[in-house]
Amino acid sequence: MDKDVSAGCSTSTLGQLALGLTLLAFGLGHTEVIDGVTASDTVAVALATYVGGIALFVVGILALREDRLTGTAFTGLGALWFTWGASADSPVSANAAGLFLLLFALLALTLTAASGGSSLVRGTYALMCAALLLLAVARFADSGGLAKAGGWCAAAGGLLAWYGATAALANWPTALPGRPAGRGVTATG
Numbered sequence: 001m002d003k004d005v006s007a008g009c010s011t012s013t014l015g016q017l018a019l020g021l022t023l024l025a026f027g028l029g030h031t032e033v034i035d036g037v038t039a040s041d042t043v044a045v046a047l048a049t050y051v052g053g054i055a056l057f058v059v060g061i062l063a064l065r066e067d068r069l070t071g072t073a074f075t076g077l078g079a080l081w082f083t084w085g086a087s088a089d090s091p092v093s094a095n096a097a098g099l100f101l102l103l104f105a106l107l108a109l110t111l112t113a114a115s116g117g118s119s120l121v122r123g124t125y126a127l128m129c130a131a132l133l134l135l136a137v138a139r140f141a142d143s144g145g146l147a148k149a150g151g152w153c154a155a156a157g158g159l160l161a162w163y164g165a166t167a168a169l170a171n172w173p174t175a176l177p178g179r180p181a182g183r184g185v186t187a188t189g
Contacts (some may be wrong), residue, residue, distance in 0.1 A: 011063040015056055015074040016121070017165035022052030022081055023128060024158030030135065030151025039151070045088040053082025073111050073125070080104045098139035105132035120164035120174055127157030 025047050029039030038044070057078025064071030083100075108129035115122045134150030137143070167174045 011059050011066065011074075012070050013165050013168045015059040015063065015070065016124070016161045016168075018051050018056045018059065019074070019077060019124070020158045020161030020163075020165060022048055022056070022158070023124075023131075023154050023161060026052075027131065027151045027154030027156070027158055031148050031155060032151075040088055045085045047085075048081045048088075049085030052080075053078050053085055056081060069111075069114050073115075076107050076111075080107070094139045094142060098136045101132045101136035101139060105129050105136060108132055118164065118174065120160050120167075124157045124161040124164070127153045127160065131157060 025044045026039055028034060029037055029041060029044045032038060055078075056074050060071050060074025060076070060078050062071075063074055108125050112122060112125040112129055115125055131150045131153035134146050134153060138146035138150060163172075164174060166172065
């Protein structure tokens with residue numbers, strides 16, 4: 001392998017793409033904005049299990065050698081998606097499902113706090129944390145409205161992750177334009 005090509009960069013891009021697609025499908029399924037599509041549909045569960053679960057976990061293992069945060073994020077999130085997808089048809093109490101979502105919201109909070117570089121990555125994890133928290137509370141309180149709000153947060157996080165991966169591959173901009181450092185309003189005495 002060429003030493004100038006970073007394995008972390010390619011695994012990060014692939015992982016963000018897998019996370020983005022999974023979060024988007026998961027989120028849209030919870031919003032029920034597409035007629036007949038829910039988060040428990042066979043396609044959404046298969047996507048979560050194989051793309052979000054297995055593929056993301058493998059990418060995370062590969063990324064651990066290059067970047068501790070990326071590797072931790074993708075292996076942890078791969079475990080989340082695989083467990084969610086594999087247990088989708090299992091009968092479980094609303095409180096147990098809420099606790100599961102709450103525990104993984106803590107992982108997403110950790111990832112949000114630890115990600116200092118890209119605002120797209122930080123935004124993805126923050127929206128995922130908000131989504132999991134809303135979905136957990138929705139399970140505890142049996143609230144369809146909170147579940148839909150959580151779905152929208154997950155879908156938005158999925159779009160951010162997808163855009164970040166696509167931008168990396170297509171050389172699109174990933175930073176918002178801003179004013180140069182040192183310019184701004186100054187206080188006068």
